[in-house]
Amino acid sequence: MTGAAGIDLTDVDLFVRGAHLDAFATLRADDPVYWNEGADGSRFWALTKYDDVQWAYREHEVFSSSRGAIVGGSFQSSDDTAAGRMLVVADLPRHRLLKQVIQPALSSAVVGAVSAQVHKLVDQAVDRMLAAGGGDFAVDVATELPAGALMTIMDISWAHAHELIQLTRRMIGYRDEVFVDTGTDDRLRLAWLQAEIFDFFEDLLAHRRRQPGDDFVSRLAQARINDRPLATDEILYNCMNVAVGGNETSSYTACTGLLALMEHPDQYERLLADHSLLGTAVDEILRWSSTNAYVQRVAKRDVERRGRQIRAGDSVTLWNVSANRDTGQYPDGDVFDVGRTPNRHLGYGSGIHRCIGAPVAQAELSLLFQRLLTAGVRCEPVGEPRRLRSNFMLGITSLPVRVV
Numbered sequence: 467m468t469g470a471a472g473i474d475l476t477d478v479d480l481f482v483r484g485a486h487l488d489a490f491a492t493l494r495a496d497d498p499v500y501w502n503e504g505a506d507g508s509r510f511w512a513l514t515k516y517d518d519v520q521w522a523y524r525e526h527e528v529f530s531s532s533r534g535a536i537v538g539g540s541f542q543s544s545d546d547t548a549a550g551r552m553l554v555v556a557d558l559p560r561h562r563l564l565k566q567v568i569q570p571a572l573s574s575a576v577v578g579a580v581s582a583q584v585h586k587l588v589d590q591a592v593d594r595m596l597a598a599g600g601g602d603f604a605v606d607v608a609t610e611l612p613a614g615a616l617m618t619i620m621d622i623s624w625a626h627a628h629e630l631i632q633l634t635r636r637m638i639g640y641r642d643e644v645f646v647d648t649g650t651d652d653r654l655r656l657a658w659l660q661a662e663i664f665d666f667f668e669d670l671l672a673h674r675r676r677q678p679g680d681d682f683v684s685r686l687a688q689a690r691i692n693d694r695p696l697a698t699d700e701i702l703y704n705c706m707n708v709a710v711g712g713n714e715t716s717s718y719t720a721c722t723g724l725l726a727l728m729e730h731p732d733q734y735e736r737l738l739a740d741h742s743l744l745g746t747a748v749d750e751i752l753r754w755s756s757t758n759a760y761v762q763r764v765a766k767r768d769v770e771r772r773g774r775q776i777r778a779g780d781s782v783t784l785w786n787v788s789a790n791r792d793t794g795q796y797p798d799g800d801v802f803d804v805g806r807t808p809n810r811h812l813g814y815g816s817g818i819h820r821c822i823g824a825p826v827a828q829a830e831l832s833l834l835f836q837r838l839l840t841a842g843v844r845c846e847p848v849g850e851p852r853r854l855r856s857n858f859m860l861g862i863t864s865l866p867v868r869v870v
């Protein structure tokens with residue numbers, strides 16, 4: 467059963483076909499606070515207008531993060547199993563305390579070190595692509611962004627970083643047959659994939675406890691909140707949060723960005739002619755891709771919006787991908803404009819949970835596109851890009867390109 471507009475936002479095919487943008491335009495116009503009854507049994511409100519999404523992000527006293535990110539995921543019980551223990555699913559006051567511990571591990575000095583590492587890896591990957599006359603940008607180039615970030619933040623080797631990227635890719639792609647056997651139960655599979663990431667970090671944590679360094683895991687292992695160390699599962703959950711938060715998002719955004727530039731050659735030529743547009747171009751890529759399509763909240767009390775009654779306990783989804791195309795905020799939202807300003811996109815969310823890794827992601831994306839621009843690289847797609855089967859993470863898993 468679906469709601470009045472006949473749209474079901476749990477239908478992954480809608481997103482894979484790219485038909486979701488029309489669906490969101492319909493919802494924003496006809497039913498902006500939409501009660502979605504999913505074919506998978508999930509029930510939730512969908513906020514699709516910029517103002518409403520922004521409002522819900524800011525009303526963190528009304529909308530709790532404790533139910534987890536994914537509607538219908540294994541996180542979905544009455545509360546996320548990580549509730550209160552992992553930054554992204556913690557409410558105040560615990561959220562503030564965890565953030566005080568985690569934020570210094572992503573300081574501007576760390577971002578500087580990440581940039582140096584990503585610079586090196588991106589240079590090598592782009593050189594290889596140029597020498598070969600092309601390749602699969604999603605596999606050969608884009609994954610070097612999170613690899614460089616993980617190597618620096620976690621102080622692990624390139625091989626280990628790629629091992630971790632494969633694990634988080636499988637978790638985020640838990641409904642995609644390219645990454646997993648989709649014949650098993652979705653929720654059990656997702657729980658299993660999370661356990662694999664936990665195992666990875668358990669080994670790393672044991673190592674860091676023996677030989678502490680200045681990396682993320684060592685910092686969490688030594689951190690104290692109210693004079694008490696973090697529990698082991700808190701450390702592991704927050705390692706997972708940073709890995710999952712940073713791996714797929716930045717590399718998938720890079721792919722959507724390159725695809726957008728190839729599909730809008732006039733905009734790419736504009737950038738090539740004026741590299742000072744790189745900053746606005748990266749923001750436009752973040753708006754355009756809206757890689758993290760939605761976040762989930764749960765209403766803590768009854769609240770009304772646009773005449774609709776949201777009840778305490780209801781799931782509420784905040785659709786960044788729709789807000790970022792809302793004509794109320796962006797009159798020409800369907801135009802890809804590398805010089806767009808102002809551009810207050812919600813690609814990183816907003817409010818207290820706004821992406822803590824945003825400076826890392828900005829650095830990664832800027833370095834990548836700067837490298838393509840300085841080398842004067844022009845690419846064109848070879849065949850169709852392959853999209854991730856997900857309505858949560860809007861990713862491109864294969865983007866074969868030819869250098870022209």
Ligand code: HEM
Nearest residue numbers: 553554711712715716719758761814815819821822823827
């Ligand atoms: C283009 C890249 C990225 C996008 C689109 C993105 C998107 C987001 C969004 C929408 C949120 C808000 C979640 C919510 O409100 O429930 C978020 C939070 C978060 N992100 Fe990112 N992210 C990106 C890169 C990164 C990177 C590189 C890291 C780590 C190095 C990271 C780590 C996190 C963490 C830890 C949170 C939780 C923050 C909190 O709850 O206070 N993200 N991200």
